[in-house]
Amino acid sequence: MKKLLNASFIYMLVGVASGLFYREFTKLNDFPEGQFTQLGLAHTHLLTLGFIVLLIVLALEKVFAISASRKLFAWFFWLYNAGVVLTSAMLIWHGSLTVLGEESSKMISGIAGLGHMLITAGMIVFFVALRRAVGRSAAGQSADATVEHTIAPIAR
Template identity: 80%
Template sequence: MKKLLNAAFVYMIAGVASGLFYREFTKLNDFPEGRFTQLGLAHTHLLTLGFIVLLIVLVLEKVFAISRSPRLFAWFLWLYNAGVILTSGMLIWHGSLTVLGRESSAMIAGIAGLGHIAITAGMIVFFVALRRAVMRSTAQPVSAPAEAALA
């Protein structure tokens, strides 16, 4: 649980910092306000996919002990975090090129696509681990004090 909390905190800092970078970098380079750049998307990807999703996973871990399937949980963490970092990095790179008036390449889009694939694979592994944890928790018999509370 500590890893999830720390990762969520790092993503929150990175998300806020990328928003600051977006605002200041566009101002510094006289980028027209309102014109699209992917720098703003990096900000929201880091905050939503990193910070918020990992806080939700933290709550689900507390309730269902998902990490009791340690291999699945480790695969989820590695795939998901690699995907979010790769995708966000490419958004920052592509957005910075846009602000600087430089041409982007298909390589950037391809690498960002690999990041999205890793995020998707991580989510699939997460749901497999979550399903196992939920099934494990519903298979346990209800204890006597819990039965009394239900009555």
């Protein structure tokens, strides 16, 4: 759980810093206000996919102990984070080129696409781990309910 909390906190810091970079870099380079650049998307991707999603995963971990499936949880964590970092880095790179008036290449889009695929793969692995954890939790609750239901009439 500490790993999730730390990663979420780091994404919050980097997300806020990327918003500051976006604002200051566009001002410094006299980029027209309101004109689209992917720098703003990096800010929201880092805050939403990094900070907020990992806080939600942290809450789900607390309730369902998802990390009990250690291998699945590790695969989720590393795939997902690699995807978020790769995607955000390409958004910053592409956005910076736009602000500087430079031409972007298809390579940047391809790498960003790979980042999105890693995020997707990570989320699929996460849902497999979550399904198992919910199944374990439901099995534990139904076993507790059966024991309680059997013992309660005897106690009366």
